[in-house]
Amino acid sequence: MTAAMDESVVANQPLDRFGQPEEVAAMVRFLVSEATYSERQAMTRTHPDQETLRSALALASRAPSVHNTQPWLWRVGHETLHLYADESRRLPHTDPDGRDLLLSCGAALDHLRVAARAEGWEATIHRLPNPATPEHLASVEFRPTTCSSEDIELARAISRRSTDRRRFSSWEVPAAHLEAVIAAGASTGVLVRDVDAEPARTELLRAFERAASQHAHDDSYGAELAQWSGTHAAPQGVPARNAVVTGSDPTARRFPHPGLPQAVVRDIDADDRMLLLSTSSDDRLSRLRAGEATSAVLLTATRLGLATCPLTEPMELTDTRRRIRTNILDDTGFPQIIIRVGWAVPSAEPVPVTPRRPLDEVVGPLDSSGS
Ligand SMILES: Cc1cc2nc3c(=O)[nH]c(=O)nc-3n(C[C@H](O)[C@H](O)[C@H](O)COP(=O)(O)O)c2cc1C
Numbered sequence: 001m002t003a004a005m006d007e008s009v010v011a012n013q014p015l016d017r018f019g020q021p022e023e024v025a026a027m028v029r030f031l032v033s034e035a036t037y038s039e040r041q042a043m044t045r046t047h048p049d050q051e052t053l054r055s056a057l058a059l060a061s062r063a064p065s066v067h068n069t070q071p072w073l074w075r076v077g078h079e080t081l082h083l084y085a086d087e088s089r090r091l092p093h094t095d096p097d098g099r100d101l102l103l104s105c106g107a108a109l110d111h112l113r114v115a116a117r118a119e120g121w122e123a124t125i126h127r128l129p130n131p132a133t134p135e136h137l138a139s140v141e142f143r144p145t146t147c148s149s150e151d152i153e154l155a156r157a158i159s160r161r162s163t164d165r166r167r168f169s170s171w172e173v174p175a176a177h178l179e180a181v182i183a184a185g186a187s188t189g190v191l192v193r194d195v196d197a198e199p200a201r202t203e204l205l206r207a208f209e210r211a212a213s214q215h216a217h218d219d220s221y222g223a224e225l226a227q228w229s230g231t232h233a234a235p236q237g238v239p240a241r242n243a244v245v246t247g248s249d250p251t252a253r254r255f256p257h258p259g260l261p262q263a264v265v266r267d268i269d270a271d272d273r274m275l276l277l278s279t280s281s282d283d284r285l286s287r288l289r290a291g292e293a294t295s296a297v298l299l300t301a302t303r304l305g306l307a308t309c310p311l312t313e314p315m316e317l318t319d320t321r322r323r324i325r326t327n328i329l330d331d332t333g334f335p336q337i338i339i340r341v342g343w344a345v346p347s348a349e350p351v352p353v354t355p356r357r358p359l360d361e362v363v364g365p366l367d368s369s370g371s
Pocket residue numbers: 062063064065066067068100101103104107161162163164165237238252253309310311312313337353354
């Protein structure tokens with residue numbers, strides 16, 4: 001990957017029209033007009049037109065992904081859309097068994113579903129449709145639907161969401177907010193547990209410390225992290241301006257050359273909540289679904305105004321993942337990802353938007369995939 005790329009590559013991305021705060025209103029107008037347009041179209045069409053599909057895919061590309069690798073490929077068929085995993089973007093030293101990659105693709109799949117719905121199309125998703133092609137993660141069919149204001153709010157959350165790696169404020173997250181966020185994740189069949197009580201919370205923080213310490217002694221992991229972070233204008237990887245100066249926060253991944261100042265929080269008992277997502281199996285389908293649940297949790301939390309940060313470092317090592325499974329889940333499920341949720345410190349600047357690859361690099365016609 002090239003760390004420094006021409007600014008114009010980023011500026012030309014079609015996603016930029018949704019990326020800036022002052023353009024959120026324009027996006028809502030777009031979604032609302034698109035919804036009524038789609039309702040008119042619903043009588044006659046059975047598949048979204050190219051422009052509608054493209055704008056849904058642009059929003060899907062805003063999905064979070066490990067190290068902002070964006071390991072997805074979309075293939076557009078005559079009346080179907082297909083999601084493929086781009087295995088060439090798996091991180092061999094961070095994500096040896098490809099869990100983070102599948103989670104990232106699952107998040108993109110759910111973003112696509114949310115975006116399509118706001119444009120008046122219900123997505124029917126067939127997961128892992130072809131056992132002979134494991135990288136074929138989903139085929140999607142559409143049928144017209146009428147979208148609600150909630151659907152539009154959730155789609156708006158896509159362009160508002162950013163990974164916020166800073167400490168959150170000491171304001172309590174209301175129980176009703178937590179319930180809504182947990183229910184959104186659970187609706188995908190994934191268990192979402194608020195790890196609040198002791199000794200589970202301390203156990204979880206210890207797992208982060210152990211993982212960070214093991215990774216600190218792994219040169220290959222360090223080289224991979226350096227390759228995928230500290231970027232300035234690249235359309236992939238974690239930009240330096242998004243990597244927080246970690247300080248004493250055990251949950252923060254230690255990106256080299258961090259450029260985001262830590263938030264000033266006087267109360268050391270900051271009220272961030274740690275939501276642990278787990279599945280009853282640990283196969284590809286479970287991981288894909290955990291990614292969809294990740295999207296559901298993040299978008300619901302964002303819609304409620306909460307800041308979020310997906311975290312997987314302790315899941316990337318066998319030892320720390322096993323400890324979480326045994327000591328927190330009582331060996332009843334497989335931990336997949338942790339999502340830290342809370343209120344951003346009011347004085348903190350908004351987190352800068354992380355760039356994405358141009359849409360044409362990840363979207364193509366079905367017959368060009370070779371699959
Ligand atoms: C599966 C997965 C694992 C992630 N793990 C971490 C992590 O351990 N630490 C972290 O700071 N961010 C993590 N992230 C956040 C990504 O780095 C982030 O989504 C990406 O840089 C794009 O930025 P954005 O979310 O602000 O759009 C993870 C995201 C996903 C989907």
